[in-house]
Amino acid sequence: MPAFAISAAAKNGLVGHEQFAFLADVIPPLVWITDANGFHIYFNHRWIDFTGYDLAGSVGPDVWNNLLHPDDQARARQVWGHSLATGEDYNIEYRFKAKDGSYRWFLGQALPRRGADGQIIAWFGTCTDIQEQRQMREQLEAAYSDLEAKITFRTLD
Template identity: 65%
Template structure:
């Protein structure tokens, strides 16, 4: 290869390097580069602005780890060592210390760059701020914890469902009544506790509610751990985020066996009374006819 070709290749490499450095400064992530052994040789301006440390102060194999939250350091070090040894894609969530002294959550990712022979020549990495996402996850976790505490305190059986229809949680009342476990009931396992004559209809109507995202209500018998079926009024409502997206469904089963039995007794009593009235009416009509016949003969 002549000097002109070498010069052209060198010029092309310089252009690519300049383009990368330009992009690294434009994107909002913290960007870094290491050699094949994990020695950090480059950080972009966002890193400097966030940490307060310039490139020279940040170079090396451990400086970045020292800025992590103490609870994240060993986990991050182990994950990074694994990627360096295997060449696997690096991905981890951890908390970095800012120059203001607070920690923020970041998603760290890195990919190796290889030469023509497949040898790793450097690693390119980014750190994406996910603090807002983590805060929303924590708010949701606290909300679900509060809901769980409340659901365990109410007398009804209660359950929570993924938007897909997969039930992932039941309260203590459910287990006390059915004598089942989460492993048996999660997903669509609840069908085993329903009266077989009602399973198909319940499933169809519940799936329709999940598809339309409309509140659901149904009445059906559920088997107890003693084998007895009792009637329950079941309701489920969607829990949404601030944008209206369904995050979870919350459902309850209220025992209405006594009310249903009372209703059936009242219906039977009404039917009996109606029958008696009908019979008495016919009897009176018969007596009236007999009276008319007698008056006619007289």
């Protein structure tokens, strides 16, 4: 049982799909759900707005991979395959293609939902835009490299 209280309204079915869909649509990340085998069965509206694909256009073996930057595809496939095979949490940074053709960095995360028997019945995931954080990290790394070069040059004098 999850570590949160279930209200009487939730127990009586008053909190359900409509409320989940509302929540998924108002939070910033792209939200998705797959079945136990990794087949996508749900995307929120932010996914649709970002990619330009609706649910019907988003399912299938190649859609997700085709939205990933070519340099990230093999690694993303390997990490997702590992999570599906082991049941371990999914956690990866990759670039996703927007509907305008540009790429942005995202943090992809997913957790398995298990049934009473312990078997995975679904994966619940998000893709959080981290473009600005990646740019800041790259700028810091460049500044650090520049500083190291200046220090090395100065100590040679």
